[in-house]
Every structure is written in C-alpha cells, then in structure tokens.
Amino acid sequence: MALLAAWLVQAAVNSHFIDFHVVRRFLTKPIILRGLRNTIILSVAAQGTGIVLGVVFAVMRLSKNPVMKVVSAFYIWFFRGTPVLVQLFFWFNGVPSVFKHLTIAVPFTHITLYSTPMVKFMTPFTAAFLGLSLNEGAYMAEIVRAGILSVDEGQIDAAQALGMRSMMTMRRIVLPQAMRVIIPPTGNEFISMLKTSSLASAITYAELLRVAGDIYSTNLQPVPLLVVASIWYLVLTSVASVGQYYLERRFARGRARALPETPFQRIRRNLARAPRV
Numbered sequence: 001m002a003l004l005a006a007w008l009v010q011a012a013v014n015s016h017f018i019d020f021h022v023v024r025r026f027l028t029k030p031i032i033l034r035g036l037r038n039t040i041i042l043s044v045a046a047q048g049t050g051i052v053l054g055v056v057f058a059v060m061r062l063s064k065n066p067v068m069k070v071v072s073a074f075y076i077w078f079f080r081g082t083p084v085l086v087q088l089f090f091w092f093n094g095v096p097s098v099f100k101h102l103t104i105a106v107p108f109t110h111i112t113l114y115s116t117p118m119v120k121f122m123t124p125f126t127a128a129f130l131g132l133s134l135n136e137g138a139y140m141a142e143i144v145r146a147g148i149l150s151v152d153e154g155q156i157d158a159a160q161a162l163g164m165r166s167m168m169t170m171r172r173i174v175l176p177q178a179m180r181v182i183i184p185p186t187g188n189e190f191i192s193m194l195k196t197s198s199l200a201s202a203i204t205y206a207e208l209l210r211v212a213g214d215i216y217s218t219n220l221q222p223v224p225l226l227v228v229a230s231i232w233y234l235v236l237t238s239v240a241s242v243g244q245y246y247l248e249r250r251f252a253r254g255r256a257r258a259l260p261e262t263p264f265q266r267i268r269r270n271l272a273r274a275p276r277v
Contacts, residue, residue, distance in 0.1 A: 023227050047136060047189065128205045
C-alpha cells in the first residue's frame, strides 16, 4: 500500500495534475489555520457533548423506569435513523422558519431570562453543534450501553451489598470497568467526527473544508486546495489515533500483566538491538 501511495503521488507530480506550489503556499495560510481551528473547536465540543448525552441516555435505556426507557429508545431511534446533513439543515433552516423568537423565562412568572430572534441565535456554529452533538449522542448511547452490559452483574450485586446506591455504583464501579470496552469505539467516533464536521460547510460554517472551498472558488484551483484540506484532516486523525492508543493503554492497566509497548519504546528497543558498526 505504501508503494502504491508513493507511485500515485509521483504520478500526480509528473502529470502536473496537482500544483504542489499552490499546496505549499496555502498549507499554512492564516485563513486555512482559522478553518482548522474552527474544525477542532466544533469537533471537540460536539464529541464531548455527545459523550455526556450518550452516558445519560444509556443509563436511561437500562433503567427500570418504562418512561425513561421509551424516551431513550425514541431518541436513539430518531437521531440514528436520520442523515446528519438533514439534521444540520433542520436546525439551521427549519427551526428559525418555525420559531421566530427564542425566549427563556422563569416558569409561572413574567420574568424573562433571555430573549432574542431565533435567526440571530441559530448561527452556523450553533446549528452545526446541535446537529452533530445530538446525532453523536445517539451513537454514544449504544456504545456506553454495550460497555455497561459488559461488566459482570456480580460487581453490581457486591456494590449493592456494601450499601452503595445505584448512581454511586454506576459512577464508581460500573463505568470505570466499562471504559475498556467504551474507549476504542469512542476513539473511532471522534476520528469520524473530525471528518463529519466537514458537513457543516453546507450551512456556511467556516470550518476547514468551507474555507478551502471559498478560496478555490476565487482562484479556480480546486484540486490543490482540496489536497490542503486533506492533509490537515490526515494530521488531525493521526493525532487523534495516537491519543486513542494511549487512552486504551491506560485503561488496560489492571487487566494485563504487562502493558503493550508504546511506539517510542519499540523504536528505542529496536535501536538498542541494532548492530554497532
């Protein structure tokens, strides 16, 4: 695969299909870096909120309360069953067209805490954040539920025998053990979120792909600008993959007698074994 990738890059250079001078010029342009920053902010905020929602709805799904189970099941069914792009358009275009004003007031009083036109409130970032985080929460709920179910029921029985309440048992006994199952797919979800955030370009949020598109619509160089965006997406996903590896390694403690070597430890070991000239 590496040889094939190298051959493709070499062929692209020789055919002048990609103007690498344009790629180098725009790779670190301030406007591209601002788009990169916006992509990171949106992805981290949406993923963090999605994780919180996932934990809440997973616990509701496993609850004995039928109302909580139905609400959680409907939330997961609805947001997993509709495309992300449709959800983004719904928040950005649909909500302001239906609700003209947003007002937050104290119940049963005339005290208004916050009031603004919905068009002003529902900015591209707000719409993208709501669409991505609510969609991610549905997927995270199933991931967290699988992690919770992986914990042996004897652990819960032992915690209850010690007098722990349900929430304390969940927080101190179940979730820490479930993290070994939750972390790998959560890392994959975050990597996917970094790429899915590019859909926010459709609602004019100035993330990386949108900024690249605005530039190549002016200079008529779409391929080099798409290469610039792809390079930064590869950088982001590579960093996230490294972070996922170390998180998995951390939560593997206590399960394995010896932790797997880090990439740096493997390189150092191989260098130590190399024959000296």
